[in-house]
Amino acid sequence: MSNHLNKLHLGWERLQKAGDDPELLGYALVSFHGALEDYFRDWLATNHSLPIEQRQRVQDRQQVQWRELADLMQQYGGLSDEARRTIFTANRQRQEVAHGNQFQGTRADVENYGKFVQELIDNPYSPTPASRNRYAASYETNQGISEVSKVFTTISNGINRLDNEINPTGNNRLTISYLLCGVGFIGLGGLHRLYNGKIGTGLLWLCTGGLFTVGQIFDLFLLPNMVEEYEQKLRAKAGISSFGVPQNQPVVASQVYHPSGNQLMIKLIEVAESRGGSLTVTQGVKATGASFADVELALKEMLKSGYVKIDNDPITGAVTYYFHELG
Secondary structure, rough: EEEHHHHHHHHHHHHHHHHOHHHHHHHHHHHHHHHHHHHHHHHHHHHOOOOHHHHHOOOOOOOOOOHHHHHHHHHOOOOHHHHHHHHHHHHHHHHHHOOOOOOOOOOOHHHHHHHHHHHHHOOOOOOOOOHHHHHHHHHHHHHHHHHHHHHHHHHHHHHHHHHHHHHOOOHHHHHHHHHHHHHHHHHHHHHHHHHOOOOHHHHHHHOHHHHHHHHHHHHHHHHHHHHHHHHHHHHHHHOOOOOOOOOOOOOOOOOOOOOOHHHHHHHHHHHHHHHHOEOHHHHHHHHHHHOHHHHHHHHHHHHHHOOEEEEEEEOOEEEEEOOOOOO
């Protein structure tokens, strides 16, 4: 199986396992996008319409990057403007994931992009690109929805920051809810509903001025139950009963050694150095004895620092962390 098909297959596997987890969805997008990039390079390298120097250059990822790659595909492969826009939207998201940021799209975004890539690879540059354009249009529609979602996520994050600042102990949720409800009477309704996890009606209240103020007034009487319902969900999610007692006590093996913090990071750097500057999570677990979660968390912390970058291994397609100072 060729390299781009390996990555395409890996993308579908990751999507199947991802559910709605933004981190795993981001990895699936990286695989789909990597498959398309490899396919474009292979296609251009074997296309005798290009000058031989150009065919040699496209195999060098440092010399020919996505913008020039797309230009060449438009010139020699008939890539449409719509498909190009879809690719660059995905490329921006792929870069965000590669820099350690959380994927902001949805499962539908990734699935549509996977279908888009699959169609390009299975039916390259046919004179009737209707199906490719359909996937591209669907993908861009979902992107528009995602942009709206980001606005509301920003509002929700702002509310949470406010809560952390003025309610650090978490004991005054009802008071904060009443304050946010009061804000609705000056034009920004629904914040109290967003704060208590009622996203759908919170957005409705936000767009309609607290359901034309009527809903805002009724909520003054409903807030105690709303807060209690939300706190019960939080307790259930944390595995704590309504009396504050843990429902399931985990059994912890006291004799297992788990390197942590800087100690684990140093060990992972040593392992990466011995492997030429690259490391997967599985390799890190095998070398350190730490858990998958601890190794992945440590690698992501280093990713955020800028000393590490993330990409697919060109041969296996596995998510690999590259220590550019060690290579």
